[in-house]
Amino acid sequence: MSASMRTCPTTGLRVDKTAENFIKIHAVVATVALLIGGVSALLVMLTRWQAIHLLDVVWFYRLLTVHGMNMLIFFIIFFEMAVLYFASAVLLNSRVPAPKVGWVGFALMLVGTLMVEWMMFSGQADVLFTSYVPLRAEPPFYLGVILFAVGTLTVVGHYFGIIVVAKREKTYTGSVPLVTFGATTAAIIAAVTLLHGALVYIPTWLWSMGYMEIDPQFYRLIWWGLGHSSQQINVAAMVSIWYMLAAFTVGGVVLNEKISRVAFVLYIMFISMASAHHLLVDPGMGPAWKIWNTSYFMYMAVFASMIHGFTVPAGIEMGQRLRGVTQGVFGWLRRAPWGDPGFSSLVFSLTIFGFVGGITGVTFGTEQINIIAHNTLRIPGHFHSTVVAGTALAFMGATYYVIPLIFRREVAFFKLAKIQPYLFAFGMLIFSIAMTFAGTFGVPRRHWDITFAGAPFQVEFSPTVDLVIGVMAVGGLIGILGGAIYIVITVVSVFFGKRLPEGESGLGAHGRGLPLGIIAPPRALTPEDDGEDLEKHALGTTPGTMILVIVFLAAFITYYFVNWKLLSIVWKIG
Amino acid sequence: MYHSGLEAPQGIWWKPVHGSEKVWATIAFAWCLVLFAMMPFWHLRGGQNPSGIRHRVDPVAFRTRVTEFIEEYKVGTDNQIPVVEPPPGSHIYLQGAMWSWTPVLRLKQGAEYILHLSSVDVNHGFSLYPLNINFQVVPGYDYGLRITPHEAGEFQIVCNEFCGIGHHLMVGKVVVVPSDDEQAAGTTVDTAAAAVATEGGSR
Numbered sequence: 132m133s134a135s136m137r138t139c140p141t142t143g144l145r146v147d148k149t150a151e152n153f154i155k156i157h158a159v160v161a162t163v164a165l166l167i168g169g170v171s172a173l174l175v176m177l178t179r180w181q182a183i184h185l186l187d188v189v190w191f192y193r194l195l196t197v198h199g200m201n202m203l204i205f206f207i208i209f210f211e212m213a214v215l216y217f218a219s220a221v222l223l224n225s226r227v228p229a230p231k232v233g234w235v236g237f238a239l240m241l242v243g244t245l246m247v248e249w250m251m252f253s254g255q256a257d258v259l260f261t262s263y264v265p266l267r268a269e270p271p272f273y274l275g276v277i278l279f280a281v282g283t284l285t286v287v288g289h290y291f292g293i294i295v296v297a298k299r300e301k302t303y304t305g306s307v308p309l310v311t312f313g314a315t316t317a318a319i320i321a322a323v324t325l326l327h328g329a330l331v332y333i334p335t336w337l338w339s340m341g342y343m344e345i346d347p348q349f350y351r352l353i354w355w356g357l358g359h360s361s362q363q364i365n366v367a368a369m370v371s372i373w374y375m376l377a378a379f380t381v382g383g384v385v386l387n388e389k390i391s392r393v394a395f396v397l398y399i400m401f402i403s404m405a406s407a408h409h410l411l412v413d414p415g416m417g418p419a420w421k422i423w424n425t426s427y428f429m430y431m432a433v434f435a436s437m438i439h440g441f442t443v444p445a446g447i448e449m450g451q452r453l454r455g456v457t458q459g460v461f462g463w464l465r466r467a468p469w470g471d472p473g474f475s476s477l478v479f480s481l482t483i484f485g486f487v488g489g490i491t492g493v494t495f496g497t498e499q500i501n502i503i504a505h506n507t508l509r510i511p512g513h514f515h516s517t518v519v520a521g522t523a524l525a526f527m528g529a530t531y532y533v534i535p536l537i538f539r540r541e542v543a544f545f546k547l548a549k550i551q552p553y554l555f556a557f558g559m560l561i562f563s564i565a566m567t568f569a570g571t572f573g574v575p576r577r578h579w580d581i582t583f584a585g586a587p588f589q590v591e592f593s594p595t596v597d598l599v600i601g602v603m604a605v606g607g608l609i610g611i612l613g614g615a616i617y618i619v620i621t622v623v624s625v626f627f628g629k630r631l632p633e634g635e636s637g638l639g640a641h642g643r644g645l646p647l648g649i650i651a652p653p654r655a656l657t658p659e660d661d662g663e664d665l666e667k668h669a670l671g672t673t674p675g676t677m678i679l680v681i682v683f684l685a686a687f688i689t690y691y692f693v694n695w696k697l698l699s700i701v702w703k704i705g
Numbered sequence: 706m707y708h709s710g711l712e713a714p715q716g717i718w719w720k721p722v723h724g725s726e727k728v729w730a731t732i733a734f735a736w737c738l739v740l741f742a743m744m745p746f747w748h749l750r751g752g753q754n755p756s757g758i759r760h761r762v763d764p765v766a767f768r769t770r771v772t773e774f775i776e777e778y779k780v781g782t783d784n785q786i787p788v789v790e791p792p793p794g795s796h797i798y799l800q801g802a803m804w805s806w807t808p809v810l811r812l813k814q815g816a817e818y819i820l821h822l823s824s825v826d827v828n829h830g831f832s833l834y835p836l837n838i839n840f841q842v843v844p845g846y847d848y849g850l851r852i853t854p855h856e857a858g859e860f861q862i863v864c865n866e867f868c869g870i871g872h873h874l875m876v877g878k879v880v881v882v883p884s885d886d887e888q889a890a891g892t893t894v895d896t897a898a899a900a901v902a903t904e905g906g907s908r
């Protein structure tokens with residue numbers, strides 16, 4: 132074993148120090164971006180809450196741009212780069228072959244980020260994160276985005292390098308673990324996505340300096356090839372983390388490698404079509420193109436998510452049953468480690484992503500139903516339950532394991548850490564449902580003043596809207612509190628947390644600052660543990676999960692057809 | 706016999722899918738086909754589709770067309786914005802510009818029009834309040850939508866695509882006047898149309 136490796140006492144994995152440093156640095160920058168995004172979320176939220184209406188019009192759109200960029204781009208992608216290093220070097224026991232490449236990638240990402248932040252805060256890029264041409268930002272904004280994308284692409288290339296080296300040096304036997312497989316699909320999607328990014332941002336940069344023309348519809352088409360495909364990166368990364376957290380917290384298993392892997396591959400296959408559901412009520416394309424593309428070739432990506440939505444909870448259920456938690460249909464859920472923030476994050480992420488984000492997303496992404504959803508608050512309502520309550524929450528849950536495993540520290544304020552996922556999930560659940568509901572009244576997204584003071588004609592939303600926006604604000608504030616607690620815990624743990632002793636196995640004695648899955652890693656029963664037959668515990672079936680997914684399907688069908696009904700009563704149009 | 710997603714599977718993992726997973730995958734697949742089929746179905750049977758008559762248009766040419774349209778059918782002004790009353794069945798034009806919708810449209814209940822939407826500067830969003838009908842308005846593209854206002858009243862057009870600092874000021878207006886037969890029949894009417902109108906209006 133080379134000197135730069137240590138063996139993780141908890142998991143027995145060999146961990147390369149360089150990989151560890153990469154994970155740390157990306158995670159730290161991600162947290163800073165989350166902080167900036169979080170503060171702007173608070174201010175934007177308090178402005179949309181018409182009763183307070185905090186910011187003036189300039190700073191509202193400026194900070195909305197800051198919020199979108201920092202959250203959706205910088206926080207998420209820096210964190211994903213950390214996930215890639217974990218899924219490759221750590222899970223495959225591999226060394227990091229060309230650290231310089233990794234550092235160059237990181238540096239480019241950082242410089243790009245700083246350029247964009249500078250442009251946004253100095254008021255030279257009040258264009259929101261979509262920057263639809265011909266709204267124009269100053270050229271360094273686009274250049275910053277390009278540098279960030281090139282940096283990301285470099286890190287993704289580095290990731291593939293690590294995988295190749297691990298394979299060549301036979302650091303593992305058999306096939307790569309499912310979590311690595313999932314992360315690899317995320318990396319492949321990232322590569323495709325970033326090519327769209329180059330295709331759109333380089334011309335836009337040239338346009339901003341007056342060297343060429345850009346068609347606004349073409350921009351929207353290619354931009355969303357970047358913008359939505361990158362959401363598919365988030366989904367693939369999030370699902371990988373679900374499998375990981377299930378394994379860490381309750382010994383969740385993979386019921387069938389084939390079906391889970393095929394589902395990941397489906398995410399890659401139709402990825403460039405993802406642009407379409409943002410353009411359903413655009414003038415540039417016709418119905419055949421819209422139907423074919425918005426459905427990603429007949430909803431195969433939705434199909435994939437519905438599969439993971441089954442196999443992850445089923446893996447948890449089976450893992451629990453194998454550990455002897457076999458009581459009844461739902462005993463595995465009742466007697467789960469709800470005080471382990473990794474587990475509660477996993478469950479809330481999965482549930483809110485599926486029940487709220489997934490159902491609303493597919494419904495609004497239906498060609499015709501989009502007429503009653505496009506650019507209303509229904510849209511941010513939808514994606515705060517996918518990328519926030521889903522992806523961001525999954526990342527938070529993973530952090531509680533990364534802190535001890537990679538940073539070798541105790542989790543600070545562990546009692547708070549236990550309730551953090553509850554606060555964040557509950558807050559964002561209320562926030563996104565209320566937001567979606569407000570959108571059904573036609574309340575626009577990205578809007579400074581829905582009293583329209585000073586406009587030539589009066590628009591008066593019903594009092595219900597005020598109420599719903601108030602509920603949304605309260606949910607948002609609870610969510611922000613959860614997010615703030617997360618940041619405090621992470622920063623204090625990473626910089627001041629109690630160090631875990633090197634090389635010590637069995638952290639059971641180590642006090643309370645660790646999630647249960649680390650203190651007492653879940654272990655399936657063996658026939659020696661009790662006399663009973665293992666197969667009988669497991670039964671080979673997962674009845675609890677089956678009931679849950681049927682409930683999910685019923686909710687899905689109901690919401691979907693209610694929306695067709697709502698559509699059918701508006702004016703005839705076409 | 707089982708392993709977690711963190712462990713490398715050994716040997717061949719391409720194995721048949723077991724019981725409940727197979728059942729769920731089949732159900733999910735069938736549901737995806739329903740989701741897909743609904744869209745073409747609505748083109749055949751439904752009344753609301755974003756198809757439209759679409760072509761490119763030079764923003765300057767569109768502005769000229771709107772001006773001609775206003776000159777032809779102008780009946781007054783409302784807050785300095787021209788009001789037009791085009792005949793049923795005609796092509797009507799609505800221009801989005803930073804930060805106003807021009808002109809104000811007076812339409813007949815129950816009549817069909819072809820509404821042409823375009824922008825002369827940046828992207829705007831056509832959002833008809835309180836119906837919650839939304840379309841993207843893209844400069845350089847003419848989006849011609851057949852519409853049939855089936856209820857009378859005043860409606861506002863909110864801009865719901867960020868278009869700069871005056872975005873929230875960009876409110877336009879559509880007035881739908883009751884159709885002649887309905888006026889003739891007085892208020893005691895009637896039938897399905899009125900029922901649909903109140904249902905729609907009460908949302």
Ligand code: HEM
Nearest residue numbers: 172176199202203259260511519523576577578607610611
């Ligand atoms: C922690 C609590 C959060 C709150 C209270 C919050 C609140 C908000 C609000 C009020 C808006 C403005 C909606 C509008 O006017 O159109 C918004 C937009 C947005 N949020 Fe959040 N947010 C939170 C976290 C996040 C996170 C973690 C992400 C991404 C990972 C995110 C991504 C976005 C994006 C992409 C937009 C759209 C910006 C745009 O339309 O240009 N938010 N958020």
Ligand SMILES: [Cu+2]
Nearest residue numbers: 829864868875
């Ligand atoms: Cu506008």
Ligand SMILES: [Cu+2]
Nearest residue numbers: 864866868872
């Ligand atoms: Cu606008």
